[in-house]
Amino acid sequence: MRVISKSGEYGLRALLHMASNQDNERFFNIREMSDELDISFHFLTKILQVLTQKGILQSYRGPNGGVGFLKSAEEITLAELVRALEGDDFFDKCLLGLPGCGERQPCPMHAYWMGIRNNLKDEFETTSLADLGKNTRLQHLRLIA
Amino acid sequence: MRVISKSGEYGLRALLHMASNQDNERFFNIREMSDELDISFHFLTKILQVLTQKGILQSYRGPNGGVGFLKSAEEITLAELVRALEGDDFFDKCLLGLPGCGERQPCPMHAYWMGIRNNLKDEFETTSLADLGKNTRLQHLRLIA
DNA sequence: ATATTTGCAGACAAAATACTCTTAATTCTT
């Protein structure tokens, strides 16, 4: 079940890394992160750029530059992040890929799938990056292979 | 949420189409299906070939040839079909794509994601193609755009 | 038998995704 794309995985990992740090206000050097997480620097840069454009991160250039949370990690839900990384329709897509699938013109999987999908959405909507980050730190969970 | 690939979508749609037919024993002409479902003939052929190789379908060549269920649609679970289409590890993959993620070396999302994943697996495991097909037929649900 | 219809198999092409490289813009340091 590849729920998210490779760039989605990378973005999520990077932000979990940031959120697992004690200091939530801190700016993170992208090069350091790409080294630690073993993700291509330029590729990660691009992914984080998107998150900056979408108002989840802020960035500064120059020496000691980097990226940091714009909102606090408590206010960023997993759902919001995933939507930013994978597209706004992430939680609305038809399992069979049929355009315009919905209550009016449901596919055979629609009702069934909507239940599962909404469940996931609720879960992701009520989970903050801070939660996941704190857990990561306290339990020393790994973000690398 | 792109849970399944394009070829997975096509395979699922084709088999739902077959399962929604009254006659479960029938053989279906691939060309007719590709026309009705608006899927590339050769591409669909390839997808169904895989299902034939995996023992879900059987096929016959020649005039009036086609593909039909090997087991009855009652015995084919959605989980089995999706595994055949998307790979056996479909319900086991790490959300962050980390190899070897598991109880011993969990990623930050592991426990969380495992819950959601297993839920989906249970749902898919207890849903048969026949169920979905019957529903499709009785409610005239659409399998095309 | 021969021709026709169908699925099988593999090569090829196009599109999407993943990744790399180069240059520009910004910030800091001295």
Place this chain on the structure above:
DNA sequence: AAGAATTAAGAGTATTTTGTCTGCAAATAT
């Protein structure tokens, strides 16, 4: 003011996925 460090932006490359084409193999019909 000059230079170094860092992110932004965009072009370019590689890999994977998706889709097409051509010929072969099997079954049927005549």
